[in-house]
Amino acid sequence: MRFEQFLIGNAARHAAKTALVTDRKRLSYGEFDDLSSRLAAALAKAGVKRNDRVLVFMDNCWEAAVSIFAILKAGATFSPINASTKADKLAYIIDDCEAAAILTQAKLMPVVADARAQSSGKADIFVASTAAPNGQSPAGAVPFEGCLSAEATPVPHGGIDVDLAMLIYTSGSTGRPKGVMMTHRNIDAASESITTYLRNEHDDIILNVLPLAFDYGLYQLLMAIRLGATLVLEKSFAFPHAIFERIREEGVTGFPLVPTMAAMILQMRDLEPGFLPSLRYLSNTAAALPPPHIARLRELFPGARLYSMYGLTECKRCTYLPPEELDRRPGSVGIAIPNTEAFVVNDEGSRVPPGVPGELVIRGPHVMQGYWRNDVATERMLRPGPNPWEKVLYTGDLFQTDEEGFLYFVGRKDDIIKTRGEKVAPKEVETVLHAHPGIAEAVVIGMPDPVLGHAIAALVVRTDPDLTDKDIIRHCTRHLEDFMVPKIIEFRTELPKTDTGKVSRRLAAETMEPAQ
Known part of the structure; x- marks a missing residue:
């Protein structure tokens, strides 16, 4: 089904339950559903149609979360853009995906204005507040206040689950950023698999400091809404003690990390083991945690399961290491996530035996549809699979397995x-x-x-x-x-x-x- 149905269904079942907590606002499922419906109606009235691309250029705020689901309800495709993106890159993305609209914040309007001046696109602009940095209302922009006071009429877009749900741009470290195309069915499959192995429950309270423009951060929102859980959304991990206090205040049960955050935590000398007793699990991706860091995190969080994971934007998640395997295989990133297959091949595409490095290949319903209007890059990553009806994802990463099939990251082929x-x-x-x-x-x-x-x-x-x-x-x-x-x-x-x-x-x- 289309992913916005999870929000609609959970709002119908428990409208009063807290869906989202930010520094400025708490939203129940009923309020989240209502606000996103109002914004969806405003987008449709402004001309946003089924399969149009709409940029969400914001930091981690309640408006960004509402915007994502409003775009889906309008039948369109959302594209989250990091708030630190500069005007030239934003201009490229506007033109590349032919954005129909940009949802942004007043403080980012100077960047948006500069980007629009550089681009050939004429996307409508919706702004999450009317006060620009100079105190003036952004010219030619539609303020959120008006959109959110409009009637919450359903948008009869006729979309289905193989429509694009999101277009998420890679960092572009090897050139221009590429738009990864993900359907509703893709993100449904990925979020179902991840919440299964993390053993998530509807009563989970997940704290996220990672940008919603980063797919690891974005999926914390998508997974929480899927489950009917609560997401506590923070802007950064610059002040760890403030984040720890937030975890204690909200009774947070899940805390996604990246290695740099883990390194910051482990450099702090005033932390006692068990100092955040509500945590049920920690997860890590973006890069593998060094085994000594894993050991020290487990000492600090003795009551929490620790998941080492590996993934990439083109399929969201590839592997996870069951926490009970940490002592036996601390250097492993585990096995394929549920309902997917991961295997290692040589340059000819043949599977290699344990202990022999090769390229990791991923099969599954979470694999991207390709790169937006970039056939050359798509053909390099998506190649014929074991069966005549499918294509599989060649990750470009070198791995090897042990005798029991657990995977170990060796390095990027280019590295x-x-x-x-x-x-x-x-x-x-x-x-x-x-x-x-x-x-x-x-x-x-x-x-x-x-x-x-x-x-x-x-x-x-x-x-x-x-x-x-x-x-x-x-x-x-x-x-x-x-x-x-x-x-x-x-x-x-x-x-x-x-x-x-x-x-x-x-x-x-x-x-x-x-x-x-």
Whole structure:
């Protein structure tokens, strides 16, 4: 079914239950359903039609959540855009997807105005408040207040579950961003699978600090609405103690993390084990947690299940490690999520035996339809599968399995470093670096070298100010083959990250000084 039906159904069953908590507003399911219906009617009246693309250019606020479901109720396709996106990239997205409308905040209107001036598109603009940064009402924009006071009449769009529900743009780290096409059926399948293995319940209270423009953050909203659960929406993890207090106040049961958040938590010295007793589970994706970080998180949160996961925008989630397997396989990202299949192949597309690295391939109803109007990129990722009627997702990531089929991330195919004629996966070196008690975070890259081809370089954030580069090299020498030991160590106060908080190998390489 179409995904907005989950909101409509839960509002009918328990209208008074809290659906969304933000710093400015609490919405019950009845209020959430009503507001999104009113906005949907306003969008339709403004000319938004079935299958039109509508951008949601906002930070984590109640208006963004309402906008997403309003767009679905209007029969259109929502595209969440990170609030830190600059005008040139926003202009590209407006033109690429031929956006019919942009739902934004007054504080972001200068960026929207600049983007529209650069683009050929003429999208209507709906603004979540009338006060712009200069105190003036944005010219030519429709204020939310008027939309939300309109009659909540249903929009008879006639859409079905194979229509596009969302178009989510990749970060564009290797070029222009690509729009990943997901139908209602795709997100239904993905959210059902994830809530199944996380053992989510309708009484869960999930706290999300990750941007709704990041699919990991977005799915916290989609999963909560699917379940009839409560989502506590925060804007960032910049002040962890404030987030911890929020968890205690709201009785939060689920807390999704990324590795940078885990590293921040583990650097805090004033936390006692069990200090957030309401938590039932923690989850991690974006990048694998180093095994030492997993061990320390389990000490801090003894009552919570910890899920290590792996995924990518093109299918949302690929694998998860059942918490009971953590002690046996702390370095694994697990097995395929329910109702999907994950396997490893060589360059010819044949499955490889355990212990042999190859490319991870994903089958399942959650796999994207392709990239928006980009056939070349689509054909590279979606290729014929084991059966004549299907295409499967080639992830571009190198994995290997153990004898029982559990998967281990080796590295991105493009990230492999060739040094002294050998191939080095940065992840393997990073795992050793993270095992050192004086290191909080580390990222490994290859630096051009006239003798070695590439030299292994490590950017390190240390917790021990007395730790030296020689200490780190000695540590690596004890645990790695000689050609894998970093030749360059550079200390940083923080590592370069993407908008979603993921450590960026590309940005790290760009910030390194060339070897003399």
